Amino acid sequence: MSAESGMDFDRLPEGVELPPSNLPKSKHIMGIDLGTTYSCVSVVLDDFPKVIPSRKGLRTTPSIVALDEKGRLLVGEDARKQLLINPTNTIYGAKRFIGRHFYSEEVSVLAKYFSYQVVPIGDMAVGAKIGDRVFSLPQVSALILNELRRNVCEYLKENVTQAVVSVPAYYTENQREAVRQAGAIAGIDVVRIINEPTAAALAYGLNKDYDKKILVYDLGGGTFDASVLELFENVFRVIATGGDTFLGGVDFDDRVVQFILSEYERTTGEILQCDNVITQRLKDAAERAKIELSAKTHTTIDLPYITISHGKFKDFRTDLTREQFESLIEDLVDRASEVCMEVLDAANLSPDKLDSIILVGGQTRSPLVVERVTQVFGKAPTKGVHPDEAVACGAALMAHSLLSNKSVRLIDVLPMSIGGRQPDGAFKVLFEANSPLPAEREVGVTTTHDEQQAIEVFLYQGEAARCVENEFLGAFVITGFAKAPRGKIRLKVKLSLDSESILEVSAQAVDTGEPMHVQMVARSPVAAEDIGLEPTGPAPAGPPQLAPTATGKQRRFSGLRHFLRRISG
Ligand SMILES: Nc1ncnc2c1ncn2[C@@H]1O[C@H](COP(=O)(O)OP(=O)(O)OP(=O)(O)O)[C@@H](O)[C@H]1O
Ligand SMILES: [Mg+2]
Structure with a gap:
């Protein structure tokens, strides 16, 4: 419950139509592509992914939420219809805001492009205000997820409660978490988050017995994702991924x-x-x-x-x-080619080593995109996956494989580096971008002042050298050691990322192996510092000096960097 607005952001808002409550429980798991502009839902029926149409008979649903002039909540096609006449009361493009901090550079710039009001919720979440109502971004996405679920429930005449939901490969941990939260608000158990290019690859190659290297080129409404994958007997291994969250x-x-x-x-x-x-x-x-x-x-x-x-x-x-x-859009298409080259570089591959290029996303229908892809890769893109439906169908296939225990293995990589903050604010990379998942790292930490009773570690994600320019992920506090002079306490901290890049942290004393108490805290770092001001209060308990980790070629193609370059240029 938010104190300032008196609204409950953990539930679906008032006035939303839920799926019928009297349906028998379903065994199906939906595959959902939660898009910037359009969303799509699919379920595997008789071993084939079927796109479930909306009640209006359409195969995709606009990712739009609105209030009409009578204050009624509209979702999807109905909301889209009033975008033209009532833009200030219509929320679109929520995917570009979800999981970002209100005071981030991206949010302040993006907010100017939208007709609805973007407001803070709490100390850093983003809210969308239409009429006199404020919705959190996970709530907006939850409304769209609920609409898709309702279509599926009505179509199958079953109560479907589980879903595999796709996100851009380039999403940070915060953005992924916000999507899980959106599922929970909509009453959907998100059994797995899958990366959009991986889902598209599944739609392309599942059960086809391929032994191929492919590039998925996904140019949608708001984002561009490029991923190189290796397909071998139903193992889908991402070799490298990159993208631009501000190109679509x-x-x-x-x-x-x-x-x-x-x-x-x-x-x-x-x-x-x-x-x-x-x-x-x-x-x-x-x-x-x-x-x-x-x-x-x-x-x-x-x-x-x-x-x-x-x-x-x-x-x-x-x-x-x-x-x-x-001629108006040439540089945008070139920018996408540039990202592809960076990703190929990260994968240590030359364009001729790719067996197929898969185009996904509505914007790939522009002939110049096809032309440039053909030029850059020396071959025409593969036909055969539907640009609007492949991601949802791939997510549904993944869902089906979970249900049927079919052996499909997805091996993903971390899209952007994760690291900790050094006392001087520098970013110490712990997991490099494109590290295969799951991954594990160990770092040594020590106390920095006498009698210190807790060590706090701040984690960030991104490619910038300074933490303030990266995305703050969270902090954890290690306790359970005795008071001692500074530097005397030496701990080994283990950070593990699972296959969905969910982070776990544990710590133990270097000398005795005694386990320490580790608590993740939701507290943000000094907010003033994050928005580029001098902190006014006392400095937070000094984060430890992190022991050096393996260094390597730092890949620098984060969406944020490109974004900053674009607004400064
Ligand atoms: N025939 C077409 N030619 C060119 N562009 C098209 C065509 N059809 C759709 N588009 C564009 O494709 C975009 C929507 O694509 P898509 O539905 O794949 O995106 P999305 O999944 O909502 O976005 P994202 O994947 O970035 O989250 C829109 O910008 C739309 O204008
Ligand atoms: Mg998409």
Whole structure:
């Protein structure tokens, strides 16, 4: 319960329609692709993954939540319909915020791009405010998960309560945890979180007896993921993964919006003044033009009554050719190629060593994407997986293999380095990016002042040299040792990441092997420091000096870094 708003963020909000309560318990586990723009759900029936349509007969559900003018809560297609007329009361793009800190650089920049209000909940969570209601991001995602579950329950006439949910391979631990939380809020037991590219690879290669190296190129609505996997007899091993959490279809749309605005100015001599509704109309027209240009070489963007000038409604209409469009988005497609190259580099592979390139995500339908992929890899991408449905189907196949004990092995890697904070704020890498999971590390820690009774270790994730520029994961406190002069207490701390990269920590005395008490604490590091200000209070108990770990080539292609480069450039 949040004290400041008096709202309960651990439950589905009031007014949401739940699945029918009188259905028999199901044995099925759903596979869910919780997308930035669209979500999709699939269940394996008679050994085949089936996409479950919504009640409107559509195979994907917009990841949108809204309040209508009567204050009713709308989810999915209904919410999408009112995006154009009521953008300030419509939440979309929640996947870009979930699991991030309110005071992070990404959130402050992203918030400016959305028409709904982004507000803090507690000391660091992100909330979305529409009307007079505030929803936490896990709650928003829970509403979408509930909608998908409802469709499945009604379709199967069974009460399905378990799911395998996919997330971008590039998600941090905090973001994964927030998705698990969203499942719990929706009353769904998330039996496994699976990375989107791994799910797509399953849809492509399960039970096919392949012995291949593939690259999954997933360009969706908000994010780009590239992963190299090795497929061998139902073992799916991720060799390297990378991506950009700020590269997706919405960026393509933005380019078209900029084009419309500059054409408006060029042809009318005036600047189009945009409120939220006009901005949303421009985005919508831009997306429609973009989609049309995947099938045609020319389109007309029509914006009737877009503004009022000298007391009269004014229309605007402009043409856009595929060639023009491609020159607007070329650098975005090149950026995706760059990420692929970095990932191949991390995998120690040259492009010709790949057997297949799998395209996933709606935005890969743009012909320039296919063209560039063909150029970069020297071969055309493989057809045969559905770009909108492969991830959900792969998640459903994974779910089915859990149920049927079929031997499918997923071997994943850590997408971004995890490390601890040194006393001077430097980031000490403990697990390098692309370390195969599960993984284990041991570090030595010691007390830094006399009579110290607890050692606190702060963990971060990212590729920056300073902790403040990385994502704060959490802190753990080690106690259970006697008071002693500083440096006298020497402990061995073991950190293990399981196959879903859930972290466990244990500690013992180096000399005696005596186990110590370790407690994870939810407390944030000095918040002022994290937002770049000088801390005003006393410094927190000094985190220990971490013993050196194996060094290696540090891979630096975190989404945040690219993001920062983009806003500064
Ligand atoms: N025919 C098309 N041509 C070009 N782009 C398209 C086409 N159809 C859909 N898109 C774009 O694909 C994007 C949505 O793709 P998808 O549904 O795979 O994303 P998502 O799963 O919601 O996002 P993410 O995977 O980033 O979380 C949108 O930006 C949409 O405009
Ligand atoms: Mg997707």
